[in-house]
Amino acid sequence: MASKTASTSQHIITEIGGADNVTSLTHCATRLRFQLHDQSKVDVDSLEKDPAVLGVVKQGTTGLQVVMGGGVAEYYQAIMKEPAMRQVGDGESSAPKKKEYEGVRGKYSWVDYSFEFLSDTFRPILWALLGASLIITLLVLADTFGLQDFRAEEQPPTYQFLHAMWNSVFYFLPIFVGATAARKLGANEWVGAAIPAALLTPQFLALGEAGETITVFGLPLTLNDYSSQVFPPLIAAIGLYWVEKGLKKLIPASVQMVFVPFFSLLIMIPATAFLLGPFGIGVGNGISNLLEAIYNFSPFILAIVIPLLYPFLVPLGLHWPLNAIMIQNIATLGYDFIQGPMGAWNFACFGVVAGVMVISLRERNNQMRQVSLGGLMAGLLGGISEPSLYGVLLRFKKTYFRLLPGCFAGGVVMGFVQPETSAFVFTSVLTIAAFTPMIGYTIGVLVAFVTSFLLVIFLDYRGKDERAEIRAQLAAEREAANREEDERIDAAEDAGTTPAPAPTPEDGAAGTAVATAAAPAKEVKPALRPGAVTEIGAPLAGRAIALSEVPDPAFAGGALGQGIAIEPSGDSVVAPADGSIITVQKTGHAVGLRLDNGIEMLIHIGIDTVQMGGEGFEVHVGKKQRVSAGDVLITFDRDAITAAGYPAVTPVLIANTKKFATVEAHPAEHADLGDKVITVFAKQGE
Known part of the structure; x- marks a missing residue:
């Protein structure tokens, strides 16, 4: 049985329009961040019905944030493990891969993209910043209790080492920012990291003190302390994007891997040291000084x-x-x-x-x-x-x-x-x-x-209306739970005093109760009435075999419910009885139904066919749609399934098996649509 994390992850994939709708997926400390082909395919209401989903926020025209809380990494891993998501990388496109330096997409206005650029630059660094902030807190507490001076330049070896543990994140922050900013823009992230790294090397630091002006290449170079700076690497990454874009037009593709990074470093490190770095420091200092002036004018x-x-x-x-x-x-x-x-x-x-x-x-x-x-x-x-x-x-x-x-x-x-x-x-x-x-x-x-x-x-x-609606819903849920408990007790008492008569077949129609015991006093779905026997007709034609013969352990072991499997001879799946669609996969390989008689079914066409991405499948129904017995739900191409290398055998499962006493399969060399393939026996005393 799938875990809650796996179930929620599959639910998310379905409700955002399927894996084929995803161009990239990343996550921060609390949110799954999707980029989608078509944002209109997202069903926000269905997403938010899952208790694990804390909220859904659309960004721009293609972005989607699904808020999962502190366990977001587990959901991210579960989603990325789904076979359908294999073509989607961390931040990579599921479409045929473009070259590495693809640049800023034109879908965003410059204002929207500017804020997204800043957000996505700092988001990957968040974990390191969080960890460093708590190490800082421990050292500040040590300072509070007189164990050490947090701000002292000279520290005992133990505390000097502890300070190195948090200072590593902030001292080398320009390198992190250079990498993530370059990656966001579409430039090479390692070249983006190498540019600010050059300004933090011992060789560069040995040139002189911050503020000192020296001569390099016959030009005056003002030295700056670039540790912990964020604006110089941001601006350098923007410069790198344009340099790489220009170099790609000049350098043949066959040698770009060597010469694009070579000339990028040769151009951008001096440009950053002489121009972009000092400009970035000036921008940061200017904003900081402005806020400080406001603070000094009126901190209140x-x-x-x-x-x-x-x-x-x-x-x-x-x-x-x-x-x-x-x-x-x-x-x-x-x-x-x-x-x-x-x-x-x-x-x-x-x-x-x-x-x-x-x-x-x-x-x-x-x-x-x-x-x-x-x-x-x-x-x-x-x-x-x-x-x-x-x-x-x-x-x-x-x-x-x-x-x-x-x-x-x-x-x-x-x-x-x-x-x-x-x-x-x-x-x-x-x-x-x-x-x-x-x-x-x-x-x-x-x-x-x-x-x-x-x-x-x-x-x-x-609000008043929201409160009334939620309280009414909670009251209804409690009433339903109490009613269910009363029915269970009443049924048990009836079973103990008046044994149910043996079932007598009525009309034998597929999907209807062919025999029932005396109905309980309160309304219960026909198939769930004590002693009821319900026959299920074949939803597709073919050879009916036991589930144990299915080449998939989850189906063969009955983990997803008892039932039968059919090796199809036709190309259609139909509704075995009147009911409604619970779920239907966008890829068309599976459909779930809730029959009016209380039986829930899952019909899964083929094994691992989700990896076909919908090719060879056509869906004719939608979620929550009413269907009648014989309505076509899905048509499929058996030859396409075989050509793709997947078994076409189709498990037909009773998803709510646990509510029944027994689910009996009826194997047959050939079953036509509607032929009896499953018999469901209700529990006697419930």
Whole structure:
């Protein structure tokens, strides 16, 4: 039986339009990030019905974010293991591969692409930044307890080594940024990394002190400290893209692999050292100085504006420029003044989901309890707000009216205490010690958290109509569960006092109950009535064989349900009885039905035929569509299946086998459409 992770992953692939609709897939700390051929094929409502999916956000005309929370890596791995996804790489196109330097796609406006460029540049580095921020926190705690001086230039060997463990991420950050920025643009990522790396080598550093001007190639070169810088490698990557694009037009394809990187390095390293690097440092310093001027003019106003902006920036991915400025501040000023006020937004967000969790526990709303608990843990322990944002805040229209007062109240406190930090950290409970003054910062985030938490507790997180609808749904689910339990008890009692009579065949029609015991007092689907015997007709013609003969262990072992397999002689799958379509694969190789008599079926045409990508299959029905006995569901080309090297044998399974006492198969050398191939026996006392 497939795990929940695998089931959810398969569900996601189906609802985004199938693997053929995916051009690339990557993930960050909380989100699966798809690029799609056709965004209109995405069924957002169906995606969000899966409890594991915290939210769905469309980006531009081809992008899609599916928010999964802290376990996103597991879902990413499960999706990439699906056979249909084998042609889709991490960030690579499933279409025939283009050359390595394909550049910026014209589908984006320059504004949209600029923000996407920044977001996708920093996203792959997120894990390293998270890990380094917690090492910093441990060292700051050691400083707080007098074990060492965090800012001291001279450290004991043990602490010097510990400082190297986090400083490696920030010192060599230009190399990481150069690689990811180049990759995003379509340039060679390793050349993108090599350019800033040249400016961090011992040979370059030995040329002189930062700020000193020397002569190289007969030209004046002003030296700069490029460690921890983000704007120079970003600008260098943009320059690299255009250089590579030009070189490709001049150099024959047969020798591009050698000479394109050779001339790229020969051109871009001097260009970065003489021009682009100093310009990038100037851009970063200019933005940083502007914000510092605002901070010096009125830290109170800045501390309120920052947390009020973040709830609108993060959903759009527009917060990364500010994150880059935080790193720039630490590199140039030695401290940052944005992260402290930003903590007010984070903790107000976590206060909202904490309130949602309390209400969900009170209402016994298991789905929202799981969503809010996951968001709260990711936030308080990791400083990651996306699970809370997409799982709760963007799904209920009233939540922002509970969130923004917390942001404001926390921002007011931050304005008074003016917290600063000398290290880039993610604002969580574990990183509180990284801020000075720690007590003032703690009060600020606590005020933000408690304000939003209490507003949710007293005013709820939903509108009146939303609350009424959800409570009615929960009440209906509990009533259904209670009714089912009552029916089970009543049926058991009836079975103990009045044995059900032996079944007597009625009309023998495929898919109808041919015999039933005395019906229970309350309505139950015919096939589920105690003692019922239901015959299922063949949904396709051919030789009917036992499941154990199917060359696939999952089907042969009955893991997906009991039933029969048919080696087809025709080319059509039809509905064996009246019912509705539960699911149908876009590739056409499988269809699920729920018959009106209560039996659920899965018909899987061939083995591993999902890898055919829909070639040779034609689907005639859609999800949730009503069908009648004999309606054609799928037509297929047996010769195409055989030519592709896959067995055409088709398992016909009773998907809800566990609800029945016995599922009996009827092998036959040939079964026509509608011929009896399966008999389902209901349980006697349930």
